[in-house]
Amino acid sequence: MPEMRKNLLTDNWVIMAPERAKRPHSHISLDVGHLHAEHHHECHFCYGNEHETPEEVLAYGRKTNIANSPGWELRVVSNRFPAVDMEKQFSENFIQPLEVSSYAEGRAEVIIETPHHSKNMAFYNLNEMERVLNAYKERYIAISQEKHIKYVIIFKNYGKKAGASISHPHSQIIGIPIIPPVVKQELSLAKKYYKDKKKCIYCDMINRQLMEKSRVVLENEEFICFMPYAARSPFETWILPKFHSDSFEFMDNLQIKKLAEILKAVLYKIHEATDNAPYNYFIHTSPVKTDTAEYYHWHVELVPRTTTHAGFELGTGIYINISTPEENAKLLKSIKLS
Amino acid sequence: MPEMRKNLLTDNWVIMAPERAKRPHSHISLDVGHLHAEHHHECHFCYGNEHETPEEVLAYGRKTNIANSPGWELRVVSNRFPAVDMEKQFSENFIQPLEVSSYAEGRAEVIIETPHHSKNMAFYNLNEMERVLNAYKERYIAISQEKHIKYVIIFKNYGKKAGASISHPHSQIIGIPIIPPVVKQELSLAKKYYKDKKKCIYCDMINRQLMEKSRVVLENEEFICFMPYAARSPFETWILPKFHSDSFEFMDNLQIKKLAEILKAVLYKIHEATDNAPYNYFIHTSPVKTDTAEYYHWHVELVPRTTTHAGFELGTGIYINISTPEENAKLLKSIKLS
Numbered sequence: 001m002p003e004m005r006k007n008l009l010t011d012n013w014v015i016m017a018p019e020r021a022k023r024p025h026s027h028i029s030l031d032v033g034h035l036h037a038e039h040h041h042e043c044h045f046c047y048g049n050e051h052e053t054p055e056e057v058l059a060y061g062r063k064t065n066i067a068n069s070p071g072w073e074l075r076v077v078s079n080r081f082p083a084v085d086m087e088k089q090f091s092e093n094f095i096q097p098l099e100v101s102s103y104a105e106g107r108a109e110v111i112i113e114t115p116h117h118s119k120n121m122a123f124y125n126l127n128e129m130e131r132v133l134n135a136y137k138e139r140y141i142a143i144s145q146e147k148h149i150k151y152v153i154i155f156k157n158y159g160k161k162a163g164a165s166i167s168h169p170h171s172q173i174i175g176i177p178i179i180p181p182v183v184k185q186e187l188s189l190a191k192k193y194y195k196d197k198k199k200c201i202y203c204d205m206i207n208r209q210l211m212e213k214s215r216v217v218l219e220n221e222e223f224i225c226f227m228p229y230a231a232r233s234p235f236e237t238w239i240l241p242k243f244h245s246d247s248f249e250f251m252d253n254l255q256i257k258k259l260a261e262i263l264k265a266v267l268y269k270i271h272e273a274t275d276n277a278p279y280n281y282f283i284h285t286s287p288v289k290t291d292t293a294e295y296y297h298w299h300v301e302l303v304p305r306t307t308t309h310a311g312f313e314l315g316t317g318i319y320i321n322i323s324t325p326e327e328n329a330k331l332l333k334s335i336k337l338s
Numbered sequence: 339m340p341e342m343r344k345n346l347l348t349d350n351w352v353i354m355a356p357e358r359a360k361r362p363h364s365h366i367s368l369d370v371g372h373l374h375a376e377h378h379h380e381c382h383f384c385y386g387n388e389h390e391t392p393e394e395v396l397a398y399g400r401k402t403n404i405a406n407s408p409g410w411e412l413r414v415v416s417n418r419f420p421a422v423d424m425e426k427q428f429s430e431n432f433i434q435p436l437e438v439s440s441y442a443e444g445r446a447e448v449i450i451e452t453p454h455h456s457k458n459m460a461f462y463n464l465n466e467m468e469r470v471l472n473a474y475k476e477r478y479i480a481i482s483q484e485k486h487i488k489y490v491i492i493f494k495n496y497g498k499k500a501g502a503s504i505s506h507p508h509s510q511i512i513g514i515p516i517i518p519p520v521v522k523q524e525l526s527l528a529k530k531y532y533k534d535k536k537k538c539i540y541c542d543m544i545n546r547q548l549m550e551k552s553r554v555v556l557e558n559e560e561f562i563c564f565m566p567y568a569a570r571s572p573f574e575t576w577i578l579p580k581f582h583s584d585s586f587e588f589m590d591n592l593q594i595k596k597l598a599e600i601l602k603a604v605l606y607k608i609h610e611a612t613d614n615a616p617y618n619y620f621i622h623t624s625p626v627k628t629d630t631a632e633y634y635h636w637h638v639e640l641v642p643r644t645t646t647h648a649g650f651e652l653g654t655g656i657y658i659n660i661s662t663p664e665e666n667a668k669l670l671k672s673i674k675l676s
Contacts, residue, residue: 005568008531009539010523014568014657021660083650083658098539098546099567155649163648172649180654185348193346201347201436208436229437230343230352282653303652310501311493311510312421314641315620316518319352320421322359 002084002104006092012181015083015104023081027160027167038116044080045112045168047071054078057109058138060131074131075112076139079172082108090148090177107143107175111135117168121158122264122271129260132171136283137256139173140249144288149175151183151287154248159278162305179287186284187296194295202297203244215329218265222258225266227325233307234323235270235277235332239263239300246296248285263300269332270304279304340422340442344430350519353421353442361419365498365505376454382418383450383506385409392416395447396476398469412469413450414477417510420446428486428515445481445513449473455506459496460602460609467598470509474621475594477511478587482626487513489521489625492586497616500643517625524622525634532633540635541582553667556603560596563604565663571645572661573608573615573670577601577638584634586623601638607670608642617642 003016026043044052047070054077061073084106095101113121113132124132136154144152156171157164164170179187193201209216209226217237218225225239239262241255251259270279285298313319341354364381382390385408392415399411422444433439451459451470462470474492482490494509495502502508517525531539547554547564555575556563563577577600579593589597608617623636651657 007566007568007570009527009543010520011527012568012570012655012657014570014659016659016662018661018665020658096546096550098543151654153650153653155653157648161646163646174650176654176656178656180656182348182653182655189347189349205347205436208434212434228345228347230345230350232345232350232352280649280652282649284653301653308499308501310495311618311620312491312512314618315491315493315520315622315639316489316514317350317520318514318516318518319350320358321352321354323356324354327356 001088002082004090004102004104006100008098008100013178017081017083017104020081020083023165025165038118040117040168043117043166043168045075045166045170046117047115050075053110053112054080057142058135060135070115072115073128074114074135076109076135076173077112079108079110082106084108084174084176086146102177105148105177107146107149109139109143109173111139111171111173113169113171119169120271120276121156121169122267122276124264126257126260126264129264130257133251133256133260133263136171136173137249137251140285143173143175144249146175148177149288150290151176151179152285153180153282155280155282157278157280159276159305162278162280164278179290183284183287187287187292190292190295190297200244200295200297202240202299206240206242214326217269217329217332218262220258220262222255223262225262227329229325231321231325231328232319233303233305233309233321235274235304235306235328236321236325237266237270237302237304237332239266239302240297241299244297246286246292246294246298248283248298265337266302266332268337269335270302272335273328273331274304274306277304277306339426340420342428342440342442344438346436346438351516355419355421355442358419358421361503363503376456378455378506381455381504381506383413383504383508384455385453388413391448391450392418395480396473398473408453410453411466412452412473414447414473415450417446417448420444422446422512422514424484440515443486443515445484445487447477447481447511449477449509449511451507451509457507458609458614459494459507460605460614462602464595464598464602467602468595471589471594471598471601474509474511475587475589478623481511481513482587484513486515487626488628489514489517490623491518491620493618493620495616495618497614497643500616500618502616517628521622521625525625525630528630528633528635538582538633538635540578540637544578544580552664555607555667555670556600558596558600560593561600563600565667567663569659569663569666570657571641571643571647571659573612573642573644573666574659574663575604575608575640575642575670577604577640578635579637582635584624584630584632584636586621586636603675604640604670606675607673608640610673611666611669612642612644615642615644 039046050068058076088103090105281302377384388406396414426441428443619640
């Protein structure tokens with residue numbers, strides 16, 4: 001049974017998912033003999049192996065009507081080894097005076113971004129990138145409408161050292177029955193700032209970055225990409241809509257196109273600057289059915305994993321960054337887009 | 339200049355330490371030809387290379403009076419690539435409306451635990467382990483008495499994947515001018531519990547673990563070692579004094595001996611269970627000159643790095659543990675001490 005437990009000393013939740021220990025770790029490289037092959041017969045996410053995953057909940061680009069068959073351009077399936085599921089309901093119970101537990105309710109899906117086994121997101125074309133973002137939005141809306149779901153997090157783990165267990169390009173989307181502590185903290189500080197100044201702190205930060213420029217990597221009509229002033233690790237990069245908006249899912253088609261453009265460009269630059277470093281990114285957006293419209297501002301946080309957070313960071317929550325966002329931004333800016 | 343910056347969106351500090359990018363990464367293995375050699379001429383922490391480190395602030399076991407010469411059994415030196423230093427004072431300044439910065443004041447030292455280049459802490463004898471803990475206490479007391487220091491964190495990074503940049507056995511101790519957010523949260527929840535129940539939440543937790551037993555790995559007269567109910571990752575293990583005490587540095591000699599005994603035993607068990615996995619441990623104790631005597635309880639948190647926290651954990655602050663503390667504790671208990 002998927003279980004969540006609360007640490008009463010820190011108020012943080014942990015999802016206990018021992019079934020996930022059984023999930024296959026598949027980092028299949030196409031060797032020299034396969035250099036021109038795009039699909040791998042052993043990879044569960046490749047063409048021809050659609051029956052190896054749970055049934056798809058979404059597919060783009062297939063010319064036939066046959067679900068779970070090859071020919072798709074993007075495919076979304078339930079996670080086969082989910083940390084959470086919808087069988088039972090979330091309910092915070094003191095099973096002992098000091099032991100708080102719940103069924104780990106939620107919805108976990110995998111977005112198989114492309115049929116190409118070895119394609120790197122940093123080299124997607126604009127269509128491919130837009131397709132991924134459209135799938136994010138479509139599945140975000142579907143999951144956020146499910147009963148009991150309070151937050152939906154979209155994230156990508158790229159590379160083994162960033163926690164990816166499968167090398168075929170994919171992202172994940174997980175709906176959970178609580179507002180996560182990291183988001184709660186952002187909401188509470190943004191709300192306080194709004195109360196004090198009647199302004200969105202993220203909008204103010206964007207204006208400051210545009211004025212100061214030294215940490216801005218890229219911008220277009222709709223989005224800005226910069227390194228935060230207090231970046232926690234080398235090449236930590238954020239992407240924010242320039243227009244005020246608390247919710248990712250309100251993006252229209254043009255905005256999705258513009259986000260695709262900037263995400264593609266920054267991933268390419270980071271790929272070149274860090275020699276293909278592993279990374280994680282995630283989207284912070286408003287919790288489901290919560291009115292944060294005035295004070296919150298959705299954004300993407302991209303965290304390359306070039307260094308290891310160690311005992312100091314774990315024990316204190318203070319990060320040591322062995323670079324500065326200004327020098328990182330300067331390097332990224334100098335990299336020409338191909 | 340070592341700088342600290344505050345993230346106003348989360349209230350967390352980051353130490354910017356680009357100098358640390360220049361520190362040497364030295365994972366020198368003694369090869370077969372050197373199997374019986376204990377020292378390595380290229381390692382800065384080995385006998386004969388004492389001049390490669392800053393001057394020692396403490397040494398145990400040397401038979402001569404010549405500081406910074408071989409013959410020591412344990413040696414403490416300033417960190418040659420410190421993230422913080424004492425040259426200027428901490429002071430939180432708004433250098434721009436949204437940019438909070440300070441000089442990164444503090445004291446960073448390295449405890450070279452043994453002259454033996456390849457010795458694993460899991461195989462230290464009791465004397466060696468006691469020596470390390472005595473050095474922790476002695477340097478803790480010295481650093482905590484320095485001006486402006488509000489918190490002193492002692493930690494160990496073992497193995498490259500746990501962030502160790504040098505393989506010669508060592509721990510670190512860092513004094514900083516703020517109370518770290520992770521500790522603040524523990525203090526605030528423990529204080530609330532004490533206010534409600536007039537009891538220490540950690541003492542209650544120890545009693546519960548002793549009653550329930552399924553997560554207790556080891557105990558002796560003075561200490562208990564268990565896996566927390568909401569363990570964040572496989573084999574996360576805590577060691578706490580059974581007697582109520584908020585401050586690590588109040589340990590007497592007998593208690594140090596008893597802590598050495600239990601730390602040595604649990605490290606050995608984890609070494610065997612995880613096939614020598616990298617790990618971090620750190621000591622959470624009361625902030626300097628802060629009265630937490632009634633409600634706080636110092637402890638060691640030991641975090642083997644057998645899995646990678648990825649996008650979900652970074653984005654939410656919720657952990658997915660692919661094992662349970664009960665199954666981990668059962669395995670550790672089954673491992674006989676050599």
